[in-house]
Amino acid sequence: MKMKAGDIIIGMFLIMAIIIMILPIPSIFLDLFITLNIALALIILFNALFAREALEMSSFPSILLFVTVYRLALNVSSTRLILTTGEAGNVIETFGGFVGGSDLVVGIVIFIILVIINFMVITKGSERVAEVAARFTLDAMPGKQMAIDADLNSGLIDELQARERRQKIQDEASFYGSMDGASKFVKGDAIAGLIITMINITGGILIGIFNKGMEVSEALSVYTILTIGDGLVSQIPALLISLATGILVTKVSKEADVSDTLLKELGSMPKVLYLAGSVLIFLGIVTPLNPFIVSGFGLGIVLVGRRMQTEMQVQAIEEEISSEDVEAEAVRKPENVVSLLQVDPIELEFGYGIIPLADVSQGGDLLDRVVMIRRQIALELGTIVPIIRLRDNIQLNPNQYIIKIKGTQIAEGEILFDHYMAMNPGYVEEEIDGIETIEPAFKLPALWITEGQRERAETLGYTVVDPPSIIATHLTEIVKEHLHELLTRQDVKILINNVSENHPTLVEELVPKLLSVGEIQKVLMNMLKEGISIRDLVTVFEILADNASVSRDPDLLTEYVRQALKRSISAKFFDGETNQVITLDPTIEQLIMDHVKQSEQGTYLTLDPESMEKVLKATGSEAEKLVASGRVPIILTSPIVRIYYKRMIEERYPDIIVISYSELDPTIELQSVGMVTI
Incomplete structure (x- = not known):
């Protein structure tokens, strides 16, 4: 597999963090790495601030892990440098002296305030928000998936759009689940920074007194300033990252590689790079920070942002021209109006109380039963059953459902969600308690019974069915009853093509020389109307070919076909x-x-x-x-x-x-x- 530039950058970043943690580095390089840490924190913060939704920062948990490891590596390296040489580079010394105004007490106070803000307010708050967001996101998944299935069944979206929406739901659940765990990195980092600071002060004072012969006041001054500076340059980026975490979780993983995702998301908005670069240039000019390193970083980031903005403007113009062409072409197409006139052949609408029966995540299998209905009828009657659209309807009673054929209501029914329907087959004499009702498919007297009564009813000989079976049976009977109305010329053409694969001569003789597709459709509709299977189309076509030269009357041809299928007709009714x-x-x-x-x-x-x-x-x-x-x-x-x-x-x-x-x-x-x- 070819190594990409993004993979190399991510790999080198992690290796650099390990090297910094293990090997001593000069103070000039420590300044460089600390500046990079601040720049990364600013970029991450502004990306989280301007992201429209969490998905735009789906790789944030990975980013959080990487920058936390990198920052801890800098802590280790700076601690080694402070304790061994008594120096820590320009950035740390500047933060230690400049922020505190060369006053140890002020520096210590500011450092403690930053730690409290980061750990007690932002970190703990972000952790709690991430935990709650993860719980609510997971709880909301079944309802969102049900809404997608309803839109798909209603024809509002196609299969590709449904797949994209389901993927987005899964990404959201994955993101918030990861954030719930990743927020622990921020908390641990804050605690580690506090402990490292205490070690630096204590160890520095001891080393200064016993190893370097310093006075207590001198050792306290030198090492405390350096330690405060080290703590500040760690806590400020940590504070920015904690803030970014809180922003993001209050506003999942993508299919692209991690390197592609990280680089694309961190550089997706030029204004973010402008702001981050401007802040660094300002710090390099106004503060005693090394202007070549800090301002140089800022200038480089601004130039990168400018280049990205130019590329995005060119791409936007191209997309605008392309979209205008597409829109102009779409306006010319009559399908924009015609598509609104389509009517679903079969629809099953139900109240919100029946939604759990169709929700797979809640154990509902109504959708699977609908698929099996189409398969069962196709095997039994040999014809194509149109797609059955399922949609919820808030205007219905919670436990009510209706069945529509070509947009017109044909039948309705009502179920009790936590009950079973018990029907007396005619020979059971002992009665059971229940709510009297009528079985919707065959209009038979029945009783609604509870789960506890089910076993006794079955023992007595009652036929007991659950609510999904009641709906599925009713839907099956309605579809069979109106199947002849649903058979279109296009369906007949598909059936003819299917027969033509193995019997091309028969089809060539019959269509269109003897009969048209419409005439064959009328014969098949006559048969389906009386529940006669047309699965044996070869025999049907053979009879039509033999008799079409005598008469093209669909009714008469239907009788000829029925007589040829007498074996199957007799088996069906006798x-x-x-x-x-x-x-x-x-x-x-x-x-x-x-x-x-x-x-x-x-x-x-x-x-x-x-x-x-x-x-x-x-x-x-x-x-x-x-x-x-x-x-x-x-x-x-x-x-x-x-x-x-x-x-x-x-x-x-x-x-x-x-x-x-x-x-x-x-x-x-x-x-x-x-x-x-x-």
Whole structure:
């Protein structure tokens, strides 16, 4: 892997800190390193001050660790220099004499005040804020993730934007968690600075008296001034870093390398470099500090800031020109208006009380169930199920949900979050206590029971389901019921292309030579409307290709296809040894056929209202007998009548199944228990 300049700079910085800590260094180099420490502290402080959000300083915990190690290394080096030579360089001597005005008492007081401010106020406050921020950030993560999922399901954002938002949440949690620990560095640094200062004073006085033969007052003066200066040049940058910590945590990690992140963030705002450089130039001119080192550093930082500002201005102009072109092009596109007119095919809206069922972080699995619904229906009926949008709706009752098809409410339901729904399958005699309700999918009587009653209810034979299963079952039934409305020409085109991969000859013969995509769509919609699977598309297309030359009437072609799928139809509706059905009186069949008319749009029934009402009443009377015995009503008709009879009764009796004799598998045994007659 190629070594980058940023990696070298970071590595050299850390190695330099270790070398400073171990090896003695001349006082001129100590001045240079101390000035660098002050410059870094100023840059970090101004970056934290002008950052718009914590993410702009996501590498701050790493920065805090690096500068703390570097500052402690300077403490060790300066202590060695003070105790061995009685000197500590221009910067430390200047701070010791200039800040205290050559008065030991004043210097000591100022130093103690700085330590108290840094340790007791800023450091402890920043530590507490970081701890609280970390806790609240982690607590808020589930709600933020839920909001992202809701925006994604509602179509307000795409998958890429959702991924970016989730990454930002994770970065925030990582940042505040790291800051909670990194703030301990600041606290430890303040304590270490205080201890080092006490050691310097005590050790310096002892060395001055016993090793160098100084008078007590002389040793006290020399070493105390140096120690105070050393403490000040350590505590002032430490104070700036503590202040930056407090600013940042009251306002996470990125994918880039640490070196890239550090250098980019510390130099991202030219005005920060201007301010930091100006402060150093001022200190080099006004104070007795070495002007070549201090002012030189400041001038260099200002020049770097000027260069960065020039580059950013050029980049801003290029981006402005590019954005203006994009905006102008976007205004010309009609999609800006058309996109607002889109309607989601399927929507599930729910009150805020149901949000935990859809929140993965709270153990909710409703989103996974929705995915499984699409998969289950695709396997069962062989068609494409549109994306199901989930969104919360504060206008609903907390435990209420509604299901929409193409923007129109189709069904609704209400659940009790901490309860289970128990349904009597019909043979349980012993009753249990509960809140009476109606199962939303099949409109069956049921009871809401508590967790403690669940085991007893299951032992007695009740069917017990949890709230997510209730919603998922209801949604599944609604989608199946309206699936034919959701089948678009684009979906049919996808299905045709799928068949074409393995049966290209069949598709080439059928589409578009014999039938259009729209005509095939109508046949498939007819089948889905009555719950017939279209998964075996090869057989469906084969039958359509065989009969399309005779008739292009979708209703008639549907009957041909159903007859070819008689094995699967029989297996779907007849699964017992005794299959009870109702037959249709031949007189009614003839009446229906006499009133079938042909038009350019297809065939339709023109039966008069009086006759139709008689047929409907007779149908309902016979079907009620099977419903009373717990069976699904199935009516047998002749093939030519089936489609018209079904359409006549489906609005009043949507649950009645109508099958023609040609759709029965020869192995099926049937028992007629009635006849629809007038």
